[in-house]
Amino acid sequence: MRGQSLAxxxxxxxxxxxxxxxxxxxVGESYFGSGFIEVATREGFISGFPDGTFRPNDSITRGQMAAILGNVFEFExxxxxxVDVDAETTTGAAAIAYLSEHxxxxxxxxxxxxxxxxxxxxQFASIFYKLGEHLQD
Known part of the structure; x- marks a missing residue:
């Protein structure tokens, strides 16, 4: 889920x-990850949806996760x-390229x-494991 991933x-x-x-x-104060979501918003790592929601209980896509990691860690x-990642139209394209290169x-x-x-x-567990190894290097 989107909220769990950000947490x-x-x-x-x-x-x-x-x-x-x-x-x-x-995402109100009672949501378990509200503080994490607030930090990520304040730092400009996430922006949510045009309707003013974050949708914390929706599934996260592979592209969205790459985009968030790219924003947080400045991966480009x-x-x-x-074949299905276009720099102009794919969410997180530059981060996907970086994450793949590494x-x-x-x-x-x-x-x-x-x-x-x-x-x-x-997939999330695998990404986090490999990300941890990458960050230690």
Whole structure:
């Protein structure tokens, strides 16, 4: 889920998670990760949706996760080799390129990354493990 993913990033980086109201209509003080979401918003790592929501309980896509990691860690790579990632139109394209160049993410046998596909828990765990190794180097 979007909120859980951001909470994991916040925990990894030691962000403040004091319960707080956010500017998102669907993330109030009672949401478990409201503090993490507020930090990420204040730092410009996320912006939510045009309707003023964050949708913390929606699934996160592979492209959205790459975009958030790219924003948080300032990851920008060159052009992606994935057939379905376009620098002009794909959410997180520069981050996808960086993450792929550093073997943090991978694509599918058909040469695609599938940026609009839901990120599975197993994929998320793999990304976080490889990200940790990358950050230690």
């Amino acid at each position: 994991m990033i916040g925990r990894l980086l030691g962000w403040d998670n004091a319960p707080t109201d956010t500017h998102f209509s669907d 790579g060159e052009d992606s080799d994935f 073997d943090i993410v991978s694509g599918y046998d058909d040469g695609s990354f599938r940026p609009t596909a839901t990120l599975s828990r197993a």
